[in-house]
Amino acid sequence: MTDSTAALAPKATELLRLHQAPEILQVINVWDAISTKVVADVPGISALATASHSIAASLGYADGENIPVDEMIDAVRRIAAATTLPVSADLESGYGNPGETVRKATAAGIVGANIEDQMRPLGEAVAQMSSVVRAAEAEGIDFVLNARTDAFLKGKDRDPEAVLADAIERGRAFLEVGATAVFVPGLLDEATVRALVDGIGWNTVSVINVPGSLTPAKLQDLGVARISYGPWTQRVALTALADATGELLAGGALPDNTRPLN
Secondary structure (H helix, E strand, O other), X not given: OOHHHHHHHXXXXXXXXXXHOOOOEEOEEEOOHHHHHHHHOOOOOOOEEEOHHHHHHHOOOOOOOOOOHHHHHHHHHHHHHOOOOOEEXXXXXXXXXXXXXXXXXXXXXXXXXXXXXXXXXXXXXXXXXXXXXXXXXXXXXXXXXXXXXXXXXXXXXXXXXXXHHHHHHHHHHHHHOXXXXXXXXXXXXXXXXXXXXXXXXXXXXXXXXXXXXXXXXXXXXXOOOEEEOOOHHHHHHHHHHHXXXXXXXXXXXXXXXXXOOO
């Protein structure tokens, strides 16, 4: 363990504790230093997550590893430096070398990561997650791997029962090689979430909330460990900006509840 990773160790251990606690963990997704500072100042926030889609968009790139890995690492470094809270980074599928990408991320102050399986063959996906776990172990901290399966995102034209079975099989396999949680993005109904928790394990399933998703209280009752919000937090901010622009051009004024930034 280097001096820099030793300084991260308490944050990593705290992020792991938050995932394992009985209370559901809500991480709000940020994309730059100022969004990080704004969210981190809200009472009740205990950890943050980056959104790769949002970071890419803010820098002029399309989602899907179109942003060069060094630019992504620089972006998450700025985010980690803007807060004392633990930060988990969305590192897409690892930019061709997930273990090395996670090593770079920890050097940048990151103590957890999402890594996508992109529905690669199961053996390849497990090897990918295992490489991340080994890289994190070499850093000597309690790094949190939120291993993502794209079973639902890529399985919309398949039999729903087969998609669910794939998600459960992959989730179990990722946990077996050391993942902390299994991220299953998609607009999931109560029966599906219940089946995922039953199949993968209580307090090990991570979900994204989008418009129409189950409430945090319901997800906690169902045994979900973590909720994130992906690019939707940036979309909320940009919607407010677009609405304010229209209001100003129509002769209106800035909203009275506009907050000053420190």
